[in-house]
Amino acid sequence: xxxxxxxxxxxxxxxxxxxxxxxxxxxxxxxxxxxxxxxxxxxxxxxxxxxxxxxxxxxxxxxxxxxxxxxxxxxxxxxxxxxxxxxxxxxxxxxxxxxxxxxxxxxxxxxxxxxxxxxxxxxxxxxxxxxxxxxxxxxxxxxxxxxxxxxxxxxxxxxxxxxxxxxxxxxxxxxxxxxxxxxxxxxxxxxxxxxxxxxxxxxxxxxxxxxxxxxxxxxxxxxxxxxxxxxxxxxxxxxxxxxxxxxxxxxxxxxxxxxxxxxxxxxxxxxxxxxxxxxxxxxxxxxxxxxxxxxxxxxxxxxxxxxxxxxxxxxxxxxxxxxxxxxxxxxxxxxxxxxxxxxxxxxxxxxxxxxxxxxxxxxxxxxxxxxxxxxxxxxxxxxxxxxxxxxxxxxxxxxxxxxxxxxxxxxxxxxxxxxxxxxxxxxxxxxxxxxxxxxxxxxxxxxxxxxxx
Ligand code: SF4
Numbered sequence: 001x002x003x004x005x006x007x008x009x010x011x012x013x014x015x016x017x018x019x020x021x022x023x024x025x026x027x028x029x030x031x032x033x034x035x036x037x038x039x040x041x042x043x044x045x046x047x048x049x050x051x052x053x054x055x056x057x058x059x060x061x062x063x064x065x066x067x068x069x070x071x072x073x074x075x076x077x078x079x080x081x082x083x084x085x086x087x088x089x090x091x092x093x094x095x096x097x098x099x100x101x102x103x104x105x106x107x108x109x110x111x112x113x114x115x116x117x118x119x120x121x122x123x124x125x126x127x128x129x130x131x132x133x134x135x136x137x138x139x140x141x142x143x144x145x146x147x148x149x150x151x152x153x154x155x156x157x158x159x160x161x162x163x164x165x166x167x168x169x170x171x172x173x174x175x176x177x178x179x180x181x182x183x184x185x186x187x188x189x190x191x192x193x194x195x196x197x198x199x200x201x202x203x204x205x206x207x208x209x210x211x212x213x214x215x216x217x218x219x220x221x222x223x224x225x226x227x228x229x230x231x232x233x234x235x236x237x238x239x240x241x242x243x244x245x246x247x248x249x250x251x252x253x254x255x256x257x258x259x260x261x262x263x264x265x266x267x268x269x270x271x272x273x274x275x276x277x278x279x280x281x282x283x284x285x286x287x288x289x290x291x292x293x294x295x296x297x298x299x300x301x302x303x304x305x306x307x308x309x310x311x312x313x314x315x316x317x318x319x320x321x322x323x324x325x326x327x328x329x330x331x332x333x334x335x336x337x338x339x340x341x342x343x344x345x346x347x348x349x350x351x352x353x354x355x356x357x358x359x360x361x362x363x364x365x366x367x368x369x370x371x372x373x374x375x376x377x378x379x380x381x382x383x384x385x386x387x388x389x390x391x392x393x394x395x396x397x398x399x400x401x402x403x404x405x406x407x408x409x410x411x412x413x414x415x416x417x418x419x420x421x422x423x424x425x426x427x428x429x430x431x432x433x434x435x436x437x438x439x440x441x442x443x444x445x446x447x448x449x450x451x452x453x
Contacts, residue, residue, distance in 0.1 A: 252290025
């Protein structure tokens, strides 16, 4: 039996093997846990790991609680049953818990507790000795904004300089799009902002300790308030380096507040994701998004400042209320004739709808009131609707494929290269490069840490 006792060992995964980046939720938790005097160890890059490799690490420590983050979890071998087989060998007693964005999907597996929603506050209460029910979900909505994220920055035990690090500058979204199932939408995020000095320390600490310069900002709308961008610019201006950011941007806000374009560029925006969603103004009104002209105006203003230095990707959802086949053709024509000047890539997908499969998931307004919006489910994902043209999920899928086929990347993403590590190594297959990083750098480092505990 190992002698070292770690209070929390958390297993985490990566969003995508195409770049070096990891989910940040568990690090939010370990930061809060360490602050409250609990020892922690994160085992990351689960997608790249075998069960034997996991066991080697777990054979070196005893743990009171072993947690799994479901958000990016893809490793199908790491079931609760298999995890218990290993944990039982090295621990007399322990709790097995799961949290993250899809925790509710693990209710039927052999976990002691399921954490639903943001858990940085819930996990601290869990440690207080109070007896909790199996499903812990009091922070599922956290509508009062009392998260600890804005007054303490997330600490990472190890980062590679080429990793793109997730960053929250505020939490929650001020908008209320009808197709969105994000639990923190329609909130006054002005009060949920990270304090300037905390953000400054986070960026500086990661730079000085790990050489980190590139971040994926996970705020749902980075440019929701101009005040917020002004505040972040003050932070960036004090840094001894220029950070680079990937973020979700709304161009209709840039149209209304054009000064944002320069601010965003100066802060370091180099890759912008935009939810265009539709080319039909009636649809835009129903789903509560800005109209076509406002989006075009915003993109033009941004382009005049950003030139070729910011990569712009837009998302299109085929099959939204009143969205027609002609709208899709009109959009493709626009992209071919003019849109490609402002948009580097389009990612389209069909409207996905779910039934209320669990009381622990948030449904979008369209999902909640399908009848009202004119949809009827015919299968787990399939729907039909009365509007002519795109009247089935299958037709919406066909339309999304048409957009993806016609609006392909016209130029290389020079502004933002996802896998800088692969480029540095001259490896064209980015997944191979990520595995190489895990085998040669991440795992040996983790093993060394576990040996030294
Ligand atoms: S789709 Fe985006 S902008 Fe709209 S409510 Fe959801 S998070 Fe906010």
